[in-house]
Amino acid sequence: MPKQWELRSYTEEEEQVASTLAKQLGLYPVVGRLLVARGIRTMADAEAFLSPSLDALHDPLLMQDMPLALERVELALNRKEKILIYGDYDVDGTTAVALLYRYLRDHFVPKEQLAYYIPDRYDEGYGITQQGIDQAHHMGAGLIIAVDTGIKAIEEIDYAQSLGIDVIICDHHTPAETLPHAVAILNPKRVDNSYPFTDLSGCGVAFKLLQALASRRGLAFDTLLPLLELLVLSIAQDRVPILGENRILAYHGLQVMNTTPSLGIAQLMREGKIRPGHVDMASIYYELGPRINAAGRMAHGAESVKLLIADSLHIAEEQSAILDAYNRKRQDLDQEVTQQALAHIEADPTLLDRKVLVLYDPSWNKGVMGIVAARLADRLHRPVVIFSRSGDYLSGSGRSYGGYDLYQAVQACSDCLLNFGGHMFATGMSVAPDRLAEFRRRLEQYTEEHQDTNHPFLPKLHIDTRLDAQEISRNLLRQIDLFYPFGMGNERPVFLTAQLRDAGGTRAVGKNGQHLSLRITDYYQRIRPLHGFALAQAHYLPALARHAPFALCYELEENNFYTQASLQLRVKDICLETELDDRLH
Structure with a gap:
């Protein structure tokens, strides 16, 4: 199915701002336009964006309940209370647990007074559980710090209080109308929020607590720097916007990871064959993040925490090998479940008439539901929710598509569910088996009512500007x-870029000749040939060989495959000039 090309338009005022910024910063006009597209309107904002500085991080005391959280942590430290850090089993949760554990261990709390807890995905499910609270009670903890979870755990936190355990919540998920009765709730998505940046990861919220604690205790900010490697992992894998504080933390987190990674991260980089100095967001997305996630998907998220807090090379090597084995197993399983899900659709083609797809099979492994939902959403161009059996109920994971707010859609049907959580792009939920059909019907009805076209989820390619x-x-x-x-x-x-033509040398490449290696110039041959690479576009080769004018959508990148680096166009899509008006939206 051809993609719609969505070309961003710029108002006259935006063009003027872009031109001014470009001139003042000594940049190309098109780069000024890219700054404007990211919401930047002033020189101060542009300089802050282009030169991310840790000095620009917000004061953590601006976050609601931060003074209360600090007071309770201080009390625990002064009383030498045992502290349990409780987190989710995904990358955001496990990095947040490791972040708090490492800093408290290294600066404030002996190991014997500190513990962490990750719920079992299969036996306990998502969120704070009674089993985890009982573990805290058994060890004699007076304080639980919950990270990347807890914002909806009203009954569980009441239970903790009945056992004499206080709870601090560090979460970033959307709260319900009623908040738990915790000692402090740190969450920039609270209705009463006044914190300047609302898109922190769960690990980011935990970091703000440590930033405040370090300042209160007179420790230099530099003592927090080694933790930034954990923050960039959470930011990348939880897909929060890389703007504002997230951009600052990710930028400096990558510097730490590329120069002085911890033992665990360094060993994980070796497993992923990532050379020191070459870690970027893509290598986190595709190599490091999936390995950390694999433990929670295939076995237990605590295995990831062991790696991230490793204080000996032996432990780092052992845990890295464990995670790598889990990841290989996960890869096989998610491919298998994806093929089974596609077989469900092939057996019932009417499913493709629906704007949102809800699939269920009791045999599917719930550890890969999110991955499979994401694969299907990308392939089928619509939101997808996948369910599997989990004891007496069904466990589901959903992924959005095309900017559709899946969380709001699920929330509108929440009376059909036992519980749910997540955000705009990804949701998790559980439902009684006899309520699945009603949930599917209601979700489809909601989607129909909130999409005003017949084909709202056509594949789209967002284009920043013409060049x-x-x-x-x-x-x-x-x-x-x-x-x-x-x-x-x-x-x-x-x-x-439109009005291009083959400069001679464009050819089909790949095992089956399905890709294109492009050698192109402008239509009037005024520029030196440019090189590009286009996946699965070889069907255009005959037209290009006839010198038919064409247009490209692409990213610019450096090709380091050969001895001398060169400029390359990573082509996202191609169309002939005669097709361009129909493609543009």
Whole structure:
């Protein structure tokens, strides 16, 4: 199915701001436009974006309940109370647990007074559980610090209080109308929030607590720097916007990871064959993050925490090997379940008439539900929710598509569910078996009512701006690289260039000749040939060989495959010039 090309338009005022910023900063006009597209309007904002500084982090005391949280942690430290850190089993949760554990262990609390707890995905499920609270009670903990979870755990926190255990919540998920009766709730998504940045990861919220604690205790900010490697892992894998504080923390987290990684992270990089100095957001997405996630999916998230807090090379090597084995097993399983899900759809093609897809099979492993939902959403161009059996109930995981707010849709049907949580792009939920059909019906009805076109989820390609062929250069790429690190909310820019033609040498490549290695120039051959690479676009080769004019959507990148680095266009899509008007939206 051809993609719709969504070209961002700029108002006259935005063009003027972009031009002014570009001139003042000594950048190309198109780079000024890219800054405006990221919400930047002033020189101060532009300089802060292009030069992320830790000095620009917000005062953690601006977050609601931070003074209360600090007071309770101080009390625990002064009383030498035992502290249990409780976190979710995904990357955000396990990095947040490791972050608190490492800093408290290294600066304030002996190991024997400190513990962590990750619930078992299969036996306990998501969130704070009675079993975890009982563990805290058994060890004699007076304080639980819950990270990346807890914002809806009203009954569980009441239970903890009945046992004489106080709870501090550090969460970033959307709260319900009623908040738990915790000692302090640190969550920038609270209705009464006044904290300047609302898109922190769960690990980011935990970091703000440590930032406040270090300041209160007179410790230099530099003592927090080794923890930034954990923050960039959480930011990348939890897909929070890489803007504002997240951009600062990710930028400096990558520096730490590339220069002085912890024992556990360094060993994980070796398993992923990532050379020191070459970690970027992509290598976290595709190599490091999945290995950390695999423990919680296939066995127990505590195995990931053991790696992230490792204080000996032996433990780091052992845990890294364990996670790598889990990840290989996970890869096989998610491919298997994906194929089974596609077989369900092939057996009932009417499913493709629905704007949101809800699938269920009791045999599917719930550890890979989120991955499978994401694969299907990308492939089928619509939101997908996948359910599997989990004891007496069904456990589900959903992934959105095309900017659709899946959390709001699920929330509108929450009376059908036992519980749910998540955010706009990803949700988790559980439902009684006899309520699944009603949930599916209601979710489909909601989606129908809140999508105003017949085809709301056609595949789309978002384009930042047009670019003339003469503007493409290594210098432009260097200026674009100032936007690093790239990720959600700050994606690598996509350009549209039209009136191109084959410069001779374009050919089909790949095992089955399905890809294109492009050698292109502008239609009037005024520029030196440019090189590009396009996946699965070889069907355009005959037209290009006839010198038919065409347009490209692409990212600029450096090709380091050969001895000498060169500029390359990573092509996202191709269309002939005669097709362009129909493609543009």
